Amino acid sequence: MARNITPRNENYSQWYLDVIKAAELADYAPVRGCMVIRPTGYAIWENIQAKLDAEIKRTGHVNAYFPLLIPESFFRKEAEHVEGFAPELAMVTHAGGEELEEPLAVRSTSETVIGHMYAKWIQSWRDLPVLMNQWCNVMRWEKRPRLFLRTSEFLWQEGHTAHETEQEAREEMLRMLEVYRKVLEEELAIPVLAGEKTAGERFPGAVDTHTCEAMMSDKRALQAATSHFLGQNFSRAFGIQFQNREGELAYCWTTSWGLSTRTVGALIMVHSDDDGLIIPPRIAPIKAAILPISKDESIAANDILPKAKELSAKLDDELGGMFTKVDTDFHMRPGDRFFAHLQKGVPVRLELGEKDIAAGTVRLVRRDTGAKMDVKNDEVIPTVKKVLADIQANLFSRAKNFRDENTHDASSYEELKEIIADKGGFVRAYFGGTKDDETRIREETGATPRCILPGNDTGKCIITGNDGARLTVFAKAY
Amino acid sequence: MARNITPRNENYSQWYLDVIKAAELADYAPVRGCMVIRPTGYAIWENIQAKLDAEIKRTGHVNAYFPLLIPESFFRKEAEHVEGFAPELAMVTHAGGEELEEPLAVRSTSETVIGHMYAKWIQSWRDLPVLMNQWCNVMRWEKRPRLFLRTSEFLWQEGHTAHETEQEAREEMLRMLEVYRKVLEEELAIPVLAGEKTAGERFPGAVDTHTCEAMMSDKRALQAATSHFLGQNFSRAFGIQFQNREGELAYCWTTSWGLSTRTVGALIMVHSDDDGLIIPPRIAPIKAAILPISKDESIAANDILPKAKELSAKLDDELGGMFTKVDTDFHMRPGDRFFAHLQKGVPVRLELGEKDIAAGTVRLVRRDTGAKMDVKNDEVIPTVKKVLADIQANLFSRAKNFRDENTHDASSYEELKEIIADKGGFVRAYFGGTKDDETRIREETGATPRCILPGNDTGKCIITGNDGARLTVFAKAY
Known part of the structure; x- marks a missing residue:
């Protein structure tokens, strides 16, 4: 048997692909940008699913299944949402031997069609909260595909909930963020920073996006799961109204949250070495x-x-x-x-x-x-x-130490630029800038704000110089 | 609460839809022909999945995931297959804002793309058998949709296996037929006839199709699962070759087998009554x-x-x-x-x-x-x-008695026509005719051969009069 894995420090991208090939986790599909998840890779995903599904149900959610095809017009009902997703949609234009009257999008995310159904099902405050989740495939057309990390089709779960009050919906967003943190850290042995996204990194249509950010072994960041507070944006776009306790019609407050087969890519990049794959025992199909x-x-x-x-x-x-x-x-x-x-x-x-x-x-x-x-x-x-318990603990602490060793503080934009260029890794800095500032930072350094750290740690913004800026982690990301 | 279920004997189709609505099992999607599986319906499907997946794994199979989109040209590589499936395909023609060079079909079944991958992975007899299964969504465009029974998108599992010898592949087909029989009878409490399909009812591209046929409470038949011996048809079309024990290149023998969300429809129609849904305890999400x-x-x-x-x-x-x-x-x-x-x-x-x-x-x-x-x-x-155990047993025996009471023998084609027209139900008759004979029977009676009963019971064909015809069950079917 050939020891055919390129060393990490020689070519990290090739190492990643070699590990996948040697462990028979996935392969390229005949359609460009799509992948086949081979049995070993799929068994890892099944184990992630089992752990996460149990948590989703424990927290009171039920599974359902919504359709693959969504009328194109649905995406246009929420302005930011269409802007974010339209460029990546795959469109069915013909079916049953005929051209369709309206093109149908293959779902890239299901807020729209689920919003449409919720508007039909929800009448009264007694129907709330609605706490649903679905496990399914989605498509986002990729120009530069990479197995597990960016593929035109991937598998995920997407939770969609509707609530009476803003507070309940915000609590739901944080509850599911914590579920993701727990599964990622305790089962996948991937240490994560769980925090808020900046304006430029929010889900299209969300009021507030929270994320679990992990550091890969090349010091780049990977967004492993996200949880969104959608405010009333989608309930207004799709008419999700209910009669409240006062007998008045009100719009629901909604959330959505998702974790995908991307986490299998994270698992590979966090733990594996030059001999190939390393799987944490709690997720390993064969222990x-x-x-x-x-x-x-x-x-x-x-x-x-x-x-x-x-x-x-x-x-x-x-x-x-x-x-x-x-x-x-x-x-x-x-x-x-x-x-x-x-x-x-x-x-x-x-x-x-x-x-x-x-x-x-x-x-x-x-x-x-x-x-x-x-x-x-x-x-x-x-x-x-x-x-097995030792290995699980060791993999986690090894990854956490690596992340901590490669996390630096910057007190100025110059210092941030230097660290990103010289050392890489995570850089903590106070940031209170705009979307345009985020764009400028990305263009000048290649790094983006990954998340705002929880807590009340504020200081002078490295871009604007204004006080009250929150402590934010920057990194180059997958 | 309104007792809003139409009685079965008044309007069976409406009763079926009313039961689904009252139990909140499913709803129509905004795209015609597609459905939403609501939490109660999905929980039933999850329970069916859990029981069947355990059997699939117990018999040595592993799960994997193959891509949703399949190049249109793949379907044309197997002549009967394209004839059977081309009229029902949904086609993606645009993606990522551009027109695609080749239209991509949304999978309706995955023999083609899996055959393509197997050709890449299988080299030697040591790689065989390959025993894979996938749980996924598929699309077959429906002109006359009906919740669970015929929808343009449905969920299923499709097993695909490759073997060294014809005998092993034929054994595999029968092994999975038995798995389906066991799950349908023991878990879903649906009595089935497990037997071979006639030529006119075979899967497009199969050499031999076996089926589990159940009787609904309106005496019509429903095909609840099928298992196919594909011979070397797909291995020749996709070049699935291996070096055999003698060192020569040979084509694999392949099978495929599937069970879908259609079984939820069968479950509803076999057990429920004018008060609504009845779920067998072993499949019931709430017992x-x-x-x-x-x-x-x-x-x-x-x-x-x-x-x-x-x-x-x-x-x-x-x-x-x-x-x-x-x-x-x-x-x-x-x-x-x-x-x-x-x-x-x-x-x-x-x-x-x-x-x-x-x-x-x-x-x-x-x-x-x-x-x-x-x-x-x-x-x-x-x-x-x-x-709970009593209810499970009672539902099965009730359904089995109903089927047996509504199964009749016909010794001539005239008698078969009379029974189908007057009584309905299953009609047993010796049949050894051609595909054209099957077409004629369907046109004249509305009934089709559902399956050839196992065993060596033969007699004079009711159509051709030739001896050696096998005992075959005819019925009107969903």
């Missing part, structure tokens, strides 16, 4: 690979394989799922078999060789550190469980 | 509704509600999920509250009134039979579990 090993293929297959299967069954039982895999590629050399699991990011490798069996031990190898240990047979199960 | 009841709203809310919540928590714990719902619509009249749960098909209703509490009992009402019983407090949990 432990078990390898019967012998120079004599028949000993491996006849004598050792039954012991490997027994261990696999016990571990699966203990871990509560089909989380182990017994490797039976006896036709391959042991080194190539080891490397196959390395590249695929399996957290723990358990080797059962003839010597191990004679000694009553199993050799355990950690994917994150490469550390090896010989574990006595009767300690294998508790040791694997402990090591 | 028991718990209603604190008092003429005095404050007694219901303050004294009885805590007891209801306690019972709900215990039952959820026992049933292993959030399967109960406490009804707090104290502003509604008890009769309207009862009816709301009836219409939504909740299998069991538990009423806690002041008299019940004084007597140390709970009133239990079954949705399927309407039977009422007063259950002692300490027997509520085992009784509910038993009643």
